Amino acid sequence: MKKISLTGIKPTGDLHIGNYFGAIKPALELAKEYDARYFIADYHALNTMKNPAELNFTIRQVAACWLASGLDPEKVIFYRQSSIPEVFELTTMLMAFTSKGLMNRAHAYKAAVQENNEKGDDTDAGINMGLFTYPVLMAADIIIFDSDVVPVGKDQVQHIEMAQDIAQSINANYKQQVLKVPQAVVQENAAVVPGLDGRKMSKSYGNVIPLFAPEKALRKTIMRIVTNSQPVEEPKDPQDSQIFQLYKLFAQADEQDALAGRYRAGGMGWGEAKEELFRVINRSLSPIRERYDAIMADIPALDKILEQGAQKARPIAAATVKRFRKAAGID
DSSP states (O other): OOOEEEEEEOOOSSOBHHHIIIIIHHHHHGGGTSEEEEEEOHHHHTTTOOOHHHHHHHHHHHHHHHHHTTOOTTTSEEEEGGGOHHHHHHHHHHHTTOOHHHHHTOHHHHHHHHHHHHHTOOTTTTOOHHHHTHHHHHHHHHHTTTOSEEEEOGGGHHHHHHHHHHHHHHHHHHTSOOSOOOEEEEOTTOOOOBOTTSSBOOGGGTOOOBTTOOHHHHHHHHTTOOOOOOOTTSOOOGGGOHHHHHHHHHSOHHHHHHHHHHHHHOOOOHHHHHHHHHHHHHHHHHHHHHHHHHHHTOHHHHHHHHHHHHHHHHHHHHHHHHHHHHHHTOO
């Protein structure tokens, strides 16, 4: 029997190729090795996204992105967090075994407190209980599906450690394994994609290449990549160019060798290199973009896929809650 992996997907708009290579593609690879579950963390998004139209659209945008990128709902379980009420019952139960001190140490809460202190504001200004108890809801997301592994970046390991602490406290209290203790799988090899300015691609830097931009907009964006002032005739080191680093993500090995040779030989300007980059990116993204547009054109069908995923997920979730209720004496 395959082990179970769980991937939470927070709804955020304007997905870019950094998201694709850094998170989406590695997470989809898990389905080859694990019994994989993926969910849209829409209640988590509610902490910061208060506009209902924006949240409603973004939930479906992100779901369509993962489906267009290759997620097969027939082979994995794909659902919305909000469609699994058992998650929120389990969250309440986990709260009874979670110390406030543990929540005080959560990175997101500590960062918000530090920002308030630096501005001279009240320590808890603008901090809602959703943010403060975020790790407990995340623990419920993980634990309720008997997850063996959760793929995370280094900055998210703390969340898995907190889920472990809570599950172990419960198991110790009832002197039996009521809940499975999950393990973090740190994605050491996830690609760090350079942005238009050479820094890591990030919306916060405003240096992204959108994943689903129309062809003309994609080309215009690529032409904005920052370069140095080396003249056309001067040989260039491909390893020092973010154009080439992006090119390697999309081009075949022989194409990479050919372009690297042109860099080193001289006679190729940055504009020509950008055109070559646009060619390979557009070649790769065109089919994904077409699938995405088709999915977003039929929202009822998309919602049905997510609802079917929830129907598969709920019996698993209900079994975990029932097991916990029985151990607690609430059955």
